[in-house]
Amino acid sequence: xxxxxxxxxxxxxxxxxxxxxxxxxxxxxxxxxxxxxxxxxxxxxxxxxxxxxxxxxxxxxxxxxxxxxxxxxxxxxxxxxxxxxxxxxxxxxxxxxxxxxxxxxxxxxxxxxxxxxxxxxxxxxxxxxxxxxxxxxxxxxxxxxx
Numbered sequence: 001x002x003x004x005x006x007x008x009x010x011x012x013x014x015x016x017x018x019x020x021x022x023x024x025x026x027x028x029x030x031x032x033x034x035x036x037x038x039x040x041x042x043x044x045x046x047x048x049x050x051x052x053x054x055x056x057x058x059x060x061x062x063x064x065x066x067x068x069x070x071x072x073x074x075x076x077x078x079x080x081x082x083x084x085x086x087x088x089x090x091x092x093x094x095x096x097x098x099x100x101x102x103x104x105x106x107x108x109x110x111x112x113x114x115x116x117x118x119x120x121x122x123x124x125x126x127x128x129x130x131x132x133x134x135x136x137x138x139x140x141x142x143x144x145x146x
Contacts, residue, residue, distance in 0.1 A: 010104045011079040014096075015067055023059060027052040031105035039094070039113045040123035049144065051109065053136035057129035061087055061122065077101075087125050092118035 010029055017025035027048065036051040037044045045051060059065075062085040071080040077100040085092045092113050099108035113119050126133075 010100050010106065011070070011072075011081070011098050014098060014106065015070065015081055018065075019067060021059060023052070023056050026055055029106050030109075031101050031103070031107040034106055035108050037108075037110040038126075039111050039119055040126060047137075047141075049140035050133070050137040052140060053133045054126075056136060057126060057133050061125040061129065062092075063087070087118065087121040090118045090121035092122065 014026060014029050017023070017029065030048045030051055032048050033046065034048055034051050035044045035046050036054060038054070045054060065083060065085040068082045068084055071082065072078055079098045079100075081096045081098070083094050083096065085094070093115075094111060094113035097108070097110040097112070098106050101107040113122060
C-alpha cells in the first residue's frame with residue numbers, strides 16, 4: 001500500500017507550533033524548497049533556511065499573536081489560518097495560506113495582512129530585522145551543507 005500523507009495533521013501541527021512559539025517544530029514542517037511570499041516585499045523567498053529565519057523574525061515582531069480560525073478542507077492540501085496580532089500600536093488582521101506537497105510538508109506559505117497601516121508597521125519592523133534574518137539563514141544553510 002502506498003504511503004498517504006496526513007494533510008490534516010500538518011496544518012494543525014503548524015498552527016500548534018506557531019501558537020506555542022516552537023519555531024524548531026515550525027521549521028521541521030517546511031519542505032526544503034518551500035516558497036514564502038511576504039505581504040511586504042514583491043519577490044518570494046525560496047528555501048527552508050530563509051523561510052525559517054523570516055518566521056523567527058516575525059515571532060520577534062508580532063505581539064499578542066493568535067489564530068482566530070482555519071478555513072479549508074481538513075484533508076486537503078490547501079489551508080488558510082486567519083490570525084490577529086499587533087506590531088507596536090498597530091492592530092493587524094491576516095491570513096497564512098499553506099499549501100502542502102505530496103509528502104505533507106509545507107511547500108508554499110503566503111501571508112497577507114491588513115490594514116495598510118498595519119502592513120506598513122510590519123514592513124518597518126521586519127526591515128529592522130533584516131540583518132538578523134540574513135545571518136540566521138546563512139548559518140542554517142551552512143549547517144545543512146556541513
